[in-house]
Amino acid sequence: MTKQGEGLSMGVIIVAALGLLVLVILATLILRAGGQIGRGTSCEAIQGAFCAEDDGTADTCPQGFIKDVTRPCADEGSVCCTPSPVQETG
Known part of the structure; x- marks a missing residue:
């Protein structure tokens, strides 16, 4: 009289291991894709933009650039200066 082992069958263990592998x-x-989202919204991601030290005034950015508070800079205490849109006069 042979006793069969109790517990999970080998098939269930294999399916569970494959499921864990897929989850990993x-x-x-x-997680890799989430890291790229931050780079796409940062100040450095915009062509022509740069970070400048925030002196607390409205003219932190040089002429031709505007302060963009929606884009983060890597350095704390800095603001993003983006090229201002060209307005045609006519």
Whole structure:
């Protein structure tokens, strides 16, 4: 008389291991993509923009640039200066 082992079958263990592997791969892909989102919205991501030290005045950015408070700079105490839109006079 032989006793069969109790517990989970080998098939269930394999399916669970594959499921965990898929979850790890998905988590890695999502975390990598999340890091790129921050780079896309930062000040350095805009062509022609730069970070300048915020002196607390309205004219922190030089002429031809506007202060963009919606875009973060890497340095704390800095503001993003983006090129101002060209306005045609006529």
